[in-house]
Amino acid sequence: MQNENLKSGCGVDFGTTNSVAAISTISEGSSRLRPLTREGYPHASVVWLRLNEPAIVGREAKDNINGFSDVAGNHFISSIKRHLGKDKSFHIFGQHRKAVNIAGEIFKFLKTDAEKNHQQIIKEGVVTIPINFDGKSRRELRKAADEAGFYIKNFIHEPFAALAGFCYREDSPNRLDKLEGKKILVFDWGGGTLDITVATVIDGILTELSTSGLLDRAGDKFDSKLLDLTKNRFLDQNRLSPLDCELTSNVKDRYLARCEAAKIELSGSNETMIIVRDAFQTSTQKYSIKDAISRKDFGDLIKPDVTDAKNQVEIALKSAGVESNEIDLALLIGGTSNIPLIRQEMEERFGYRLQEVSNPDTIIAEGAAVIDALELQPALAKSIGIQLSDESYYEVFPAGTIAKSASIPKQINMFCTDNRDGQARLIIKERKNKDSSDGEKTLAVLPIPVKSRLKPHFPERVIINFSLDEDLVLQVNGKGATQDISSHVELHNLCFGLRTI
Amino acid sequence: MLWSQNDINMTENSNINVSSNLMIDDGSDKPKNNYYPGDFLALLYPSLVDARGIDQELTTRQIEEYKRYLVCITCNKPCAGTCS
Numbered sequence: 001m002q003n004e005n006l007k008s009g010c011g012v013d014f015g016t017t018n019s020v021a022a023i024s025t026i027s028e029g030s031s032r033l034r035p036l037t038r039e040g041y042p043h044a045s046v047v048w049l050r051l052n053e054p055a056i057v058g059r060e061a062k063d064n065i066n067g068f069s070d071v072a073g074n075h076f077i078s079s080i081k082r083h084l085g086k087d088k089s090f091h092i093f094g095q096h097r098k099a100v101n102i103a104g105e106i107f108k109f110l111k112t113d114a115e116k117n118h119q120q121i122i123k124e125g126v127v128t129i130p131i132n133f134d135g136k137s138r139r140e141l142r143k144a145a146d147e148a149g150f151y152i153k154n155f156i157h158e159p160f161a162a163l164a165g166f167c168y169r170e171d172s173p174n175r176l177d178k179l180e181g182k183k184i185l186v187f188d189w190g191g192g193t194l195d196i197t198v199a200t201v202i203d204g205i206l207t208e209l210s211t212s213g214l215l216d217r218a219g220d221k222f223d224s225k226l227l228d229l230t231k232n233r234f235l236d237q238n239r240l241s242p243l244d245c246e247l248t249s250n251v252k253d254r255y256l257a258r259c260e261a262a263k264i265e266l267s268g269s270n271e272t273m274i275i276v277r278d279a280f281q282t283s284t285q286k287y288s289i290k291d292a293i294s295r296k297d298f299g300d301l302i303k304p305d306v307t308d309a310k311n312q313v314e315i316a317l318k319s320a321g322v323e324s325n326e327i328d329l330a331l332l333i334g335g336t337s338n339i340p341l342i343r344q345e346m347e348e349r350f351g352y353r354l355q356e357v358s359n360p361d362t363i364i365a366e367g368a369a370v371i372d373a374l375e376l377q378p379a380l381a382k383s384i385g386i387q388l389s390d391e392s393y394y395e396v397f398p399a400g401t402i403a404k405s406a407s408i409p410k411q412i413n414m415f416c417t418d419n420r421d422g423q424a425r426l427i428i429k430e431r432k433n434k435d436s437s438d439g440e441k442t443l444a445v446l447p448i449p450v451k452s453r454l455k456p457h458f459p460e461r462v463i464i465n466f467s468l469d470e471d472l473v474l475q476v477n478g479k480g481a482t483q484d485i486s487s488h489v490e491l492h493n494l495c496f497g498l499r500t501i
Numbered sequence: 502m503l504w505s506q507n508d509i510n511m512t513e514n515s516n517i518n519v520s521s522n523l524m525i526d527d528g529s530d531k532p533k534n535n536y537y538p539g540d541f542l543a544l545l546y547p548s549l550v551d552a553r554g555i556d557q558e559l560t561t562r563q564i565e566e567y568k569r570y571l572v573c574i575t576c577n578k579p580c581a582g583t584c585s
Binding site for chain 2: 386387389390391394415416418420424426427445459461
């Protein structure tokens with residue numbers, strides 16, 4: 001950004017519950033990473049919308065949920081990331097506001113805060129995304145950043161960015177060299193999503209071997225579970241019907257904020273209280289919630305989710321072709337990973353190989369900033385191709401293809417060898433190596449309509465277009481020569497490595 | 502409609518193997534007969550599966566596919582010999 005010897009990069013971890021931007025500056029022989037937090041804490045992804053006033057974002061918004069959520073002319077929105085890609089809009093002060101606009105407010109805040117801290121205009125950077133964030137969600141996130149005047153140069157998976165942050169920390173030089181050939185599992189359970197990456201370092205290139213994850217299964221879902229538990233206990237004790245005691249959206253905001261605080265307290269103590277004043281109102285009386293929650297209560301509540309998380313670890317290992325005992329290092333990051341039950345499960349699984357990082361709140365943004373400063377580009381970690389009717393493999397994009405260079409559609413002319421059912425079947429595969437079926441995985445089967453009866457001498461031509469767009473989504477279009485309708489599929493769960501151009 | 506790997510795990514949970522019916526079109530006029538499934542080829546060109554020429558005209562795989570779909574004289578269905 002500045003002079004030739006100094007490289008600077010910006011990374012943004014746009015989280016469901018918390019967001020962080022970080023700046024990395026690298027000059028000859030030295031590097032510096034700066035997470036831009038408030039007093040060491042990440043910024044809350046909470047937007048406080050006020051009538052005829054500018055929006056307030058971050059800790060200040062979150063701290064005022066209790067005081068202002070019941071006051072007219074104030075509206076609080078949390079976890080906006082969940083609503084991206086779902087055509088969600090909110091009716092606020094008589095106007096419809098799209099989720100993209102609300103997310104844009106968070107980007108504006110992060111950008112302004114980063115510029116103030118860094119004393120430099122920031123226009124672009126690398127932004128992290130959950131593994132299962134689909135194409136539409138990515139496009140909306142990009143749009144939200146655009147609204148704030150921030151251009152997303154590249155997306156990168158959150159756990160993979162965390163691993164980059166771990167490898168390039170200035171206080172531990174040569175860490176990347178030490179990890180050469182080692183298998184690393186990153187378990188990132190944050191406020192909104194669980195994301196797992198199994199990765200390795202091949203010839204100095206950080207490479208994903210597999211990914212897995214769950215959307216909508218973390219932090220604020222656990223808050224909702226705590227809310228439901230305490231609410232139902234209260235209704236049972238007072239013999240009230242749920243229909244008599246509906247939570248208004250403002251009370252729900254306060255209630256959830258208290259549940260989140262209780263969840264965090266339970267990581268350090270065995271019991272906590274959830275107190276919510278004037279939570280319910282019947283025609284005759286107002287009721288407040290006051291309930292004690294033990295760590296065991298909470299553990300029982302989230303046990304099914306923890307089991308699902310363990311299954312996702314299995315899926316990631318299996319997909320990478322790695323046994324649990326072959327993992328050399330397991331990194332535990334994300335706020336939800338602080339829950340004792342989860343930590344205990346991971347310790348049982350990986351023992352001494354489990355490592356906690358010193359900067360769990362900021363490591364993802366820091367990793368993204370380093371990737372930007374070093375101008376590393378996501379490149380396909382595996383070959384992508386098609387299975388042909390003779391069961392051979394036709395490579396479309398070789399491993400190592402830089403995503404940007406694959407953004408121009410690659411056209412492949414094919415013909416249908418059997419049109420009896422009026423359908424051509426395009427089988428899209430991923431391989432570690434194009435010449436060997438080891439680690440082969442079917443990504444999707446795309447049915448393409450063709451005419452079911454043709455003369456024998458004229459098999460129907462089918463034209464397929466492959467491209468890997470700037471959002472790291474593989475777009476595949478197929479169309480039969482006799483048909484008006486084309487088939488389309490988007491694949492977002494691909495593995496990447498980090499290369500220099 | 503799209504079948505993704507999340508819906509169908511073709512190698513582990515199912516004994517149904519979805520196979521491709523697409524082949525690269527190199528633009529040449531070379532006959533494409535060897536890419537058709539044997540049973541389909543027999544429908545298109547019955548003369549090719551004549552007992553005298555079948556070994557020359559069809560690949561081993563196509564012969565197998567063709568035989569699998571022959572109607573059995575015992576059960577009158579393409580049972581591939583499983584009825585007996």
